[in-house]
Amino acid sequence: MYVDDKIFGDLEKKEFLSDRKIEELKNSPYIKIIPEDPTPKDEIKIILTCTPSQNYRTIYYKIDSQTSEIQEVPAEIKDVIWDNDFFSFLQILEAQIPPLYREGIIEIRLNPEDNHEKNYYSFSIDEFEPPKWTQESIIYHIFVDRFAKDNHEVILSNNLKEKLGGNIKGIINHLDYIESLGINTIWLSPIFKSTSYHGYDIEDYFDIDPAWGNKEDLKRLVNNAFERGIRIILDLVPNHLSYLNPIFQDALNNKNSKYRNWFIFKDDNSYESFFGVKSMPKINLKNREARKYIIEAAKYWIKNFGISGYRLDYAVGPDINFWTEYYYSIKKDFPETFHFGEIVDTPEYVKKFIGKMDGVLDFYLFKLLREFFIGKKWESEEFLKIIDLRYRFYKNHIKLLSFLENHDSNRFLFVANDKRLLKIASILQFSLNEIPIIYNGQEMGANQYRNILEGNRAIHEYVRLPIPWNETKQDLELIEFYKKLSRIRKNYSALYKGDFILCPIKDIISFYKIYEDQKILIIINNTEEEKHIYLKGIFKSLLNNEIYKNDLIVHPLEGYILLELNH
Numbered sequence: 001m002y003v004d005d006k007i008f009g010d011l012e013k014k015e016f017l018s019d020r021k022i023e024e025l026k027n028s029p030y031i032k033i034i035p036e037d038p039t040p041k042d043e044i045k046i047i048l049t050c051t052p053s054q055n056y057r058t059i060y061y062k063i064d065s066q067t068s069e070i071q072e073v074p075a076e077i078k079d080v081i082w083d084n085d086f087f088s089f090l091q092i093l094e095a096q097i098p099p100l101y102r103e104g105i106i107e108i109r110l111n112p113e114d115n116h117e118k119n120y121y122s123f124s125i126d127e128f129e130p131p132k133w134t135q136e137s138i139i140y141h142i143f144v145d146r147f148a149k150d151n152h153e154v155i156l157s158n159n160l161k162e163k164l165g166g167n168i169k170g171i172i173n174h175l176d177y178i179e180s181l182g183i184n185t186i187w188l189s190p191i192f193k194s195t196s197y198h199g200y201d202i203e204d205y206f207d208i209d210p211a212w213g214n215k216e217d218l219k220r221l222v223n224n225a226f227e228r229g230i231r232i233i234l235d236l237v238p239n240h241l242s243y244l245n246p247i248f249q250d251a252l253n254n255k256n257s258k259y260r261n262w263f264i265f266k267d268d269n270s271y272e273s274f275f276g277v278k279s280m281p282k283i284n285l286k287n288r289e290a291r292k293y294i295i296e297a298a299k300y301w302i303k304n305f306g307i308s309g310y311r312l313d314y315a316v317g318p319d320i321n322f323w324t325e326y327y328y329s330i331k332k333d334f335p336e337t338f339h340f341g342e343i344v345d346t347p348e349y350v351k352k353f354i355g356k357m358d359g360v361l362d363f364y365l366f367k368l369l370r371e372f373f374i375g376k377k378w379e380s381e382e383f384l385k386i387i388d389l390r391y392r393f394y395k396n397h398i399k400l401l402s403f404l405e406n407h408d409s410n411r412f413l414f415v416a417n418d419k420r421l422l423k424i425a426s427i428l429q430f431s432l433n434e435i436p437i438i439y440n441g442q443e444m445g446a447n448q449y450r451n452i453l454e455g456n457r458a459i460h461e462y463v464r465l466p467i468p469w470n471e472t473k474q475d476l477e478l479i480e481f482y483k484k485l486s487r488i489r490k491n492y493s494a495l496y497k498g499d500f501i502l503c504p505i506k507d508i509i510s511f512y513k514i515y516e517d518q519k520i521l522i523i524i525n526n527t528e529e530e531k532h533i534y535l536k537g538i539f540k541s542l543l544n545n546e547i548y549k550n551d552l553i554v555h556p557l558e559g560y561i562l563l564e565l566n567h
Contacts, residue, residue: 037355160461168213182486205297239317315341323356359399445475
């Protein structure tokens with residue numbers, strides 16, 4: 001079956017990546033630091049990839065932008081390479097910054113006269129890391145407007161682009177259900193005052209939209225959830241806001257507005273916006289005051305409401321130096337919060353965000369999982385090898401989060417049309433070290449009636465339908481399956497922090513997860529044929545408690561989580 005979810009769009013076109021690389025190199029050198037996430041004790045190597053016209057022999061840097069003292073270190077040519085995309089020689093320059101023995105933000109400049117809004121590259125020196133509680137996290141992603149209205153199901157409307165009434169009280173009233181799933185973290189779609197039903201165009205970063213509730217409702221949700229061992233994560237949108245936001249209206253209608261430089265206006269008073277959608281003007285996060293505003297908004301909800309962090313919308317949009325300041329500023333004050341980005345880009349590009357956030361949504365894994373289980377694109381051995389190479393590539397320097405569907409993609413079941421595929425894909429997802437995310441309704445077999453992809457546009461409303469709370473509309477067996485998966489993952493730490501050891505078996509997904517005295521074998525048959533496997537040992541199935549030794553018959557589209565008993 002051919003599967004094309006258009007997840008990466010133009011990024012899968014070599015010409016696009018080549019043109020982007022050329023354009024980026026023309027504007028400024030490619031800068032890389034080693035180590036990727038330095039601590040105060042580290043000597044830092046700065047590596048620059050430069051075009052022939054970029055003849056830098058000195059690197060300038062400042063420690064914290066508030067200080068005026070500029071340091072400088074020599075840059076030496078270490079290598080010359082040929083680049084087919086650029087069709088030219090490129091210079092590899094290196095410079096060293098000695099250990100600083102204190103935390104702070106370093107700003108690298110290639111010209112000493114450049115200011116904060118011109119070309120520079122920043123990174124933080126710190127010992128921040130994802131909080132320990134995230135190791136055991138299982139995240140439930142709630143699309144607030146479509147989840148539940150008070151005690152009732154949200155009523156489907158002919159106009160799916162209007163607010164249908166899902167609210168925070170509806171989430172509070174379903175906390176028992178969410179807890180029963182084994183969920184310990186809830187990620188909410190944006191709840192701030194907004195023009196739209198989805199909330200990604202914010203009118204006020206410091207208030208909640210009355211359609212979804214109020215601040216007292218949020219406090220109740222956070223407190224009631226925390227009593228159940230569940231944390232609340234909000235969705236933050238720093239790249240753009242609503243054109244109705246008073247800040248933008250002031251800037252639009254007054255060229256002398258103090259907010260004018262918070263946006264990117266052109267001579268004809270037009271402005272840059274999110275993918276050309278004029279109702280969502282882009283925020284100029286190279287502007288120091290605009291940065292401060294967004295960061296203070298993020299701190300406000302942590303400090304006053306006890307939320308545990310943010311999913312960071314369209315993280316590739318803001319100036320990347322914004323993320324340095326965002327992460328350092330918030331983690332310094334609230335080290336136990338968790339911040340993960342939506343980065344729909346190549347793994348190479350994702351690595352640029354190491355040290356600038358705790359984690360990232362793994363869109364490449366999302367693509368792999370759907371291609372393997374639904375599209376049958378990969379042989380099992382090749383698929384597993386790519387999974388293994390991902391671990392080696394990221395080197396645990398950034399937390400990865402896995403998902404099978406989300407609010408921007410077709411439901412897995414809609415594309416697969418087979419519940420067995422969803423179950424075995426979920427077995428794999430819950431057996432990897434990545435933090436698993438369940439999109440609300442996925443666990444009960446919620447589906448859609450129409451493909452969101454139509455020509456060159458995506459109509460996301462079809463995957464944001466109201467959640468069915470009538471049990472006659474739910475797959476109760478699937479709900480019990482997800483409860484069991486969550487329980488197994490929580491009880492066996494090898495599944496979320498164990499070593500990933502390949503165990504090649506032809507046409508079968510087979511690998512070990514090993515941690516301390518736990519050795520767990522994952523077996524998944526993604527074919528329509530019965531497979532006979534010889535087991536070297538005695539195993540207990542964590543899904544049905546049966547004991548297996550010697551021969552194992554794996555039925556089509558079936559998976560096992562096997563605890564080895566005699567190792």
